[in-house]
Amino acid sequence: MNVSKALTIAGSDSGGGAGIQADLKTFQELGVYGMSALTAVTAQNTLGVQGVYPVSIEGINDQIDAIGQDLGTNAVKTGMLHSSEVIEAVSEKIMEYQFPNLVVDPVMVAKGGAKLLQDEAVETLVNRLIPLAAVVTPNLPEAEIITNRKIQSLDDKKEAARQIIESGAVSVVMKGGHEETAEVTDLFYDGETFLELTSPRINTRHTHGTGCTFSSAIAAELARGNDLDKAVIQAKSFIRAAIEHPLEIGAGHGPTNHWAYKQQIRGVQP
Numbered sequence: 001m002n003v004s005k006a007l008t009i010a011g012s013d014s015g016g017g018a019g020i021q022a023d024l025k026t027f028q029e030l031g032v033y034g035m036s037a038l039t040a041v042t043a044q045n046t047l048g049v050q051g052v053y054p055v056s057i058e059g060i061n062d063q064i065d066a067i068g069q070d071l072g073t074n075a076v077k078t079g080m081l082h083s084s085e086v087i088e089a090v091s092e093k094i095m096e097y098q099f100p101n102l103v104v105d106p107v108m109v110a111k112g113g114a115k116l117l118q119d120e121a122v123e124t125l126v127n128r129l130i131p132l133a134a135v136v137t138p139n140l141p142e143a144e145i146i147t148n149r150k151i152q153s154l155d156d157k158k159e160a161a162r163q164i165i166e167s168g169a170v171s172v173v174m175k176g177g178h179e180e181t182a183e184v185t186d187l188f189y190d191g192e193t194f195l196e197l198t199s200p201r202i203n204t205r206h207t208h209g210t211g212c213t214f215s216s217a218i219a220a221e222l223a224r225g226n227d228l229d230k231a232v233i234q235a236k237s238f239i240r241a242a243i244e245h246p247l248e249i250g251a252g253h254g255p256t257n258h259w260a261y262k263q264q265i266r267g268v269q270p
């Protein structure tokens, strides 16, 4: 049996909606064998982040070595990396093992406002990790920080996308979840063509972990052998289904529903 494998290098969300937990659920739902290297433990639920406990660099390196020296992977997704030192270490390991299909989700701030990346680490992200990426998936506030420019119009988004490609990434998806428009448009750019992926904005407070789920769905589709544009289109369908059928658990911003895609698109019950 030909097994597609994907590795997530990210933080743990004890509430299960974002981070490593969202990534592994997404990999599983998309038929990909999931592996993880934990960068930090967070105490977190639908109300916010109550604590952040970083894993040591040695601990992170050991986890990646364990995978690199035995299992290998068809794709890697990075999420919460927390500090400059972690980004340096993870970039080194990705180069050492020449892991293919790197999806960089430049996680900076959780929806409740908690900082998941130290300010001084942005430069390292841009200079060390983004140049290794097959695709970078910033939301609009993250794209503004990465490019150090205000993004207000479609032209601004295109300029920012070009700038991110100039940093060395193969492609970028600028996510539109944070806009206040009736439709949500994610802008994909691969250095040649812009592709606007538009869907109706779903009116819900249950959007915890949307970015993690979207980027890990891209990684899963790349691990399965899809091209970048197809992987992003499939991931958009996956996250749309997951937001459209929320689980409605917790008193705050609840998680998305990772089962929904299979139920809706493939007619399979959880």
Ligand SMILES: Nc1ncnc2c1ncn2[C@@H]1O[C@H](COP(=O)(O)OP(=O)(O)O)[C@@H](O)[C@H]1O
Binding pocket: 138, 139, 140, 175, 176, 177, 178, 184, 185, 186, 199, 200, 201, 202, 203, 204, 207, 209, 210, 211, 212, 214, 236, 239, 240, 243
């Ligand atoms: N209310 C919504 N309705 C439909 N799609 C959404 C909604 N919010 C986010 N998305 C989708 O979820 C994905 C993640 O977007 P976004 O919320 O901007 O990222 P992040 O969680 O990193 O802030 C994107 O594909 C975006 O289009």
Ligand SMILES: Cc1ncc(COP(=O)(O)OP(=O)(O)O)c(N)n1
Binding pocket: 010, 011, 012, 013, 018, 019, 020, 042, 044, 079, 080, 107, 109, 110, 111, 112, 116, 207, 208, 209, 210, 211, 212, 213
């Ligand atoms: C451990 C951990 N990693 C990443 C995030 C951010 O996830 P995201 O998908 O951007 O969703 P929100 O937090 O913005 O809802 C996180 N919260 N925790």
